[in-house]
Amino acid sequence: MTSEGTKARHSEVVDLFSIPMLVTPPFHPPVAELAYLQGLPTVPNRGGGRVSEDTEILRSPALARTAGFVDDQLEIFAREVAGLSADTRLVVTQSWLNLAGPGARHHTHRHPNSIVSGVLYLQGDPAPTRIFREAGASMFGAMEPRLEVINRFNRGVVDVENAASRLILFPSNLLHEVAEYPGTATRMTIAFNTFFVGRLGRNRKLTALDVHAGAA
Template identity: 25%
Template sequence: MPNLKSLFVTRLYHAALSEQKPSIDPTELEASCYSIAEDDEAGQTWCEENGYPGYTSYASLTDLPWRFPIFGDLVKALDAHVAAFSEDLEFDLEDRALTLEDIWINILPEGGTHSSHIHPHSVISGTTYVAMPDGASALKLEDPRSARMMAAPARKKDAREELRTFVYAKPVVGDVLLWESWLRHEVPMNMSEDDRISVSFNYGWA
């Protein structure tokens, strides 16, 4: 019998944010995201000038945890999730923890997309989900080997998940997804009439 095993595995962490403390009220977090977006004129301008659908604070606000207590609590919970994922990845951190580099709000309206990208210079990236109405897009993750498989046949439609070229992670409100920052990903078109709201972040190793 042949000996088959998976090598160089890509890990995806998917958990409820509430599994780590402090607890975050999703309704309060959603209201805070809208309030920040409404007041952030620099962020609104950046989105308009760069053709970004909806709103992101990525290019305008760098101190959400300092400005808003709920984001400070959110980071404490995320720190614990990232520590758990780091342990699963068996990183040798030499007694140093991964620390938050940046955190930002995304409000994606109907028809909005976020094209395929990676997060350079970070170790772990992720998103926690604040509003996911019916029809809101999943997170699309791409096999990191795809650029090296020019002559490979297409996978069967019912191929095992770990063998697919693309995997769609379908979070619900209150979930957190984590992945290594080199993993290419995108947000397909939001087919809902309501906003898809998330908070994304990067962690690095100082």
């Protein structure tokens, strides 16, 4: 109850430092591009899946529409999410096809030598990509209290559902994994890494660096 003439006040919880993940509208590759992907030679991967021998598949003219979509979304991330200057871009470095059958999984890992990583889900039954909060990065530091309610402030893991035809972009330093695949249809994804191209830093701060496409 509030006294006369006094308005009730409610506390506000504010995010101090947020970690972004971009989730795109559905993208449906042309039939010819899907057929090209399905015909790529693959080799066994850690966890029981398979990965394409070619680790630069988005450079192929046969995947021009898919590569164009990825580039467009990276531009959105660079400008609207990361706020990069106009003379700095995010470009795809390596890109590869992942295939997972029943029981396959992808170990917990992060992507070194990359700024933003992406996964384009093409087909398969639900099998979320699990993204972890860094150890010690929670509000409790190294402490592990018992929690009554899990919310966005205290959770240590986020499961991102792999809706078909959807692309996600996230910082490459985040630990992530794909749990054991429970589906029957082969799970097919394109994964890729990126790096800066353009001008980084500032001359007066002695941090200037020019990164060219050939270097990335």
